[in-house]
Amino acid sequence: MEVSPKTYEALCRPMIGHRGQGFKDLYGKIQPQLQTLLGTRQLVYLSTSSAWGVMEGALRNLVTRKVLNCMCGAFSDKWFDVSKKCGKEAEALQVPWGSPIRAADIDARLATGQFDALTLIHNETSCGVMSPLDEIAALKAKYPDVTFIVDAVSSLTALPIPFDSLGIDVLLAGTQKAFALPPGLAVFTASPAALAKAATVKDRGYYFDFVEFEKNARESMTPSTPAIPHVYALSSKLDEFYAEGLDARFARHTRTNTMLRDWAARHGFTLFPEPGFESRTLVCVNNGAKPGGRTIDVAKFQKLVKDRGVLIDGGYGKIKGTTFRISNMGDETPETIAHLIGILDESIAAL
Template sequence: MDDKLMLMIPGPTPVPEQALLALAKHPIGHRSKEFEGTIAEVTENLKWLHQTQHDVVMLAGSGTAAMEAAIINFLSAGDRVVVGCNGKFGDRWAEVAEAYNLNVERITAEWGQPLDPEQFREKLEADTNKDIKAAIVTHSETSTGVLNDLETINRHVKAHGKALILVDAVTSLGALSVPMDEWGIDAIASGSQKGYMVPPGLGFVAVGPKAWEAYKTATLPKYYLDLAKYKKATDKSSSPFTPPINLIFALQATLQMMRREGLDAIFARHARQMEATRAAVRALGLKLFAPDDAAALSITAVESSDAEQIRAIVKKQFDISLAGGQNQLKGKVFRIGHLGFVSDRDILTAISAIEVALREIGAENFAPGAGVAAAAKVFAES
């Protein structure tokens, strides 16, 4: 059946009808008073989502653009930075930092395992000369479904006294609490096609006062991604360059939806769906890639040598998209996204389709309906 595609990947995520209708509106002038009102409302709601009184700016770009902006606005060539690498995106931020001639020191963990906060503590405490200028951390590693202990790592960075913490919250913001002001996070980057429930094309950078202070002495080249330009414009409910007007209309709609639902309810929904998905995977006799105590609320990675065959059957028979493995995990895992505009019904539907795929490839180590039953039990008890 045409037009029944169901996205169960960690981005792009499903887009609600209200946002789709907003995308279809006729554009208006981006320097008009009407659009200033839209930016003012969106900015206020972005601050609410980030749990901050500080600046949150919008860029026309992806989450990678937002992270690159966070790196180049507050650092200078030769600066010593510590980067957490336990997946594709931690590796990416190390590569971006190296591209700008930063002195990168990696703290690594095996893909599928969380970063060890103690390694950050040891490295930061050993830096008695205070040469480390920043720690760069991926909160929720999209490639593996692993959640890193940002709160503890951030506490060690704060104890250092001088280093900034720059955070990739691309698949954590909007799924679990990232309280910027309470934790004193210096910069947070995210992207529209994840928990924001909007198509790709917008990046967001939340910036705290310590990062702005570092901006004054940062010397890396920047123009389009110069965050001071965005702050100056945002303070006037405007934008420094032509923004994607209709994406911002869609964002206005989804942020209104999120405010109606409330932060606590959003976080509880994602936690419930994560637990239900993991319970279902176990009941189907499959192995979870991330450990229980470091499981992302937005993605569940599942180990299987038949990963690509399972994905193909689910897509062909049910028009449901599951994500594959990345880099060395290609063909070894598939990933179920439960982020943003995803309901309990969607989880049950996806699990049913996966069970059919398993039956088709000859898996027999589970009782019929076991996955759905396990997920339904979580929903009933939540």
């Protein structure tokens, strides 16, 4: 994921005070753009943190009895650890890396009546698995008192995630992945029920207090000093999204992702995720982690690719080397992906 010169320029705009009209105008301008992007009439909040700030904050604001952490990769697995570190009662719904989280499994756990919240990562970046959010969100009607907290860190902006019609309670994303901004900012929204619940929760802290976010956002402000350069950059990026058109942006991601899937198949590789649950923003190539497909020396391949001027990832955590990942998120276009594919072809030939 690359940060464009235009975004760097936006980051360098002259500074303004965060309690002045200039900031209110800036936040006021991006609020409707964010609401459209997240498919919500709720306010969208700006958190000066990476995604984990809001992921931890959601637990602290919204778990009162027990949380079900749906786990299918490194980041969703870690959310379970974070629940325990926050002192919350937590249970793991673990599926093997590469498999999606299925609604039927969640349903069976929620039916026990033990849980008042669940966490789900829509697009598990570590292993390229996208869980079926529509199917899972449909469970909310059956369990209205369970708070559904969804991380869309590496999928928001690449495909529609209509918060209000899904009926979920929290939707969050860091902006350094599919938004193609530098790290340091996260966006999120929360349902009226989630906000009402948070207001009753003690010890929810200050920095990530959802009630404070709501109160401040009504005045186009943030609870504490925001990373204003990032907000300028976000504003510039949102203008780009709407100049392109969201549907065109979504279609571009589908197209570039297909190009990478086709590249992998052409070279005899299979993908790591279970078929039908592959990410739309990256491909996670199976390189021996699962039976089937071709295997190569990933470290050597990665170096050959890097020597030709682009970066791919050599696999995350316990599947390092037995998988590798190639991203098509952010500003990648069919042209930049075609260029990348040329490099991948040359590098494979040089192995």
